[in-house]
Amino acid sequence: xxxxxxxxxxxxxxxxxxxxxxxxxxxxxxxxxxxxxxxxxxxxxxxxxxxxxxxxxxxxxxxxxxxxxxxxxxxxxxxxxxxxxxxxxxxxxxxxxxxxxxxxxxxxx
Amino acid sequence: xxxxxxxxxxxxxxxxxxxxxxxxxxxxxxxxxxxxxxxxxxxxxxxxxxxxxxxxxxxxxxxxxxxxxxxxxxxxxxxxxxxxxxxxxxxxxxxxxxxxxxxxxxxxxxxxxxxxxxxxxxxxxxxxxxxxxxxxxxxxxxxxxxxxxxxxxxxxxxxxxxxxxxxxxxxxxxxxxxxxxxxxxxxxxxxxxxxxxxxxxxxxxxxxxxxxxxxxxxxxxxxxxxxxxxxxxx
Numbered sequence: 001x002x003x004x005x006x007x008x009x010x011x012x013x014x015x016x017x018x019x020x021x022x023x024x025x026x027x028x029x030x031x032x033x034x035x036x037x038x039x040x041x042x043x044x045x046x047x048x049x050x051x052x053x054x055x056x057x058x059x060x061x062x063x064x065x066x067x068x069x070x071x072x073x074x075x076x077x078x079x080x081x082x083x084x085x086x087x088x089x090x091x092x093x094x095x096x097x098x099x100x101x102x103x104x105x106x107x108x109x
Numbered sequence: 110x111x112x113x114x115x116x117x118x119x120x121x122x123x124x125x126x127x128x129x130x131x132x133x134x135x136x137x138x139x140x141x142x143x144x145x146x147x148x149x150x151x152x153x154x155x156x157x158x159x160x161x162x163x164x165x166x167x168x169x170x171x172x173x174x175x176x177x178x179x180x181x182x183x184x185x186x187x188x189x190x191x192x193x194x195x196x197x198x199x200x201x202x203x204x205x206x207x208x209x210x211x212x213x214x215x216x217x218x219x220x221x222x223x224x225x226x227x228x229x230x231x232x233x234x235x236x237x238x239x240x241x242x243x244x245x246x247x248x249x250x251x252x253x254x255x256x257x258x259x260x261x262x263x264x265x266x267x268x269x270x271x272x273x274x275x276x277x278x279x280x281x282x283x284x285x286x287x288x289x290x291x292x293x294x295x296x297x298x299x300x301x302x303x304x305x306x307x308x309x310x311x312x313x314x315x316x317x318x319x320x321x322x323x324x325x326x327x328x329x330x331x332x333x334x335x336x337x338x339x340x341x342x343x
Binding site: 013018025042050094101104 | 178228300
């Protein structure tokens with residue numbers, strides 16, 4: 001690829017990303033109230049999306065081979081436990097991550 | 110007065126972005142290093158992290174740049190990878206309302222992490238919501254940009270054992286999922302998202318499950334509108 005072709009490819013990635021981000025705001029712009037169905041989606045989608053993002057993060061985990069995702073399950077349990085106990089976002093995230101790093105670097109290395 | 114409320118919003122935003130700092134520096138460095146070893150100068154990760162600001166699309170873009178020139182394919186691929194942003198936009202229609210010119214930047218920088226924080230954070234009543242969300246987005250953007258650029262510059266010499274640090278993102282989304290769970294009365298949407306995504310992951314595999322999962326989530330939530338709406342609209 002020439003430099004120009006590379007630049008065009010990158011611009012296409014920029015355009016694709018921006019379309020997915022701006023489209024809802026372009027469709028439902030202005031002071032008109034958003035349709036009831038879309039408002040409903042706006043309320044219920046986030047919870048569903050957060051569920052989807054958790055699965056998305058774990059998509060490469062193979063439960064049938066290798067370490068069978070055991071470091072992931074243990075570390076997620078640590079995150080949940082810490083968060084139920086103290087409900088300190090940073091503590092739960094740091095605790096789970098450190099646990100995971102120890103597991104994959106030493107225990108399941 | 111104005112300057113002070115902007116400062117206040119900045120101070121309120123910083124702690125919310127600390128996990129992203131760890132995650133984005135790690136992922137950004139990884140991305141920059143990946144580009145470096147793929148034969149690209151640091152200008153590529155630098156400009157791409159600045160203009161695209163969507164991690165997964167940028168990783169895929171590396172293989173696009175290494176292949177033949179197919180601009181429309183690059184566009185279609187990016188639309189598919191980033192389709193989930195459509196859901197973020199629909200969820201943020203009300204929240205980004207009335208934020209003035211900042212709105213353009215808020216939408217431009219609406220990656221998974223900016224969206225998640227801006228949607229779930231309990232912004233104190235005396236903090237300007239528009240500026241708070243602006244700084245969350247800007248800080249995330251800066252972390253990603255600096256991480257990717259440094260990875261591109263020092264990619265060849267950086268070697269330290271960060272294995273597993275990428276779990277910081279998983280941990281963050283688990284916490285955000287829990288926060289959302291504790292706030293809501295009706296858990297059906299959360300369970301629908303989790304369950305359908307898992308089913309689609311098994312059916313379609315890691316690389317292809319997002320679009321079917323999104324369609325199925327949309328369909329299921331639409332079908333269940335009557336029974337869910339009672340609990341969440343009010």
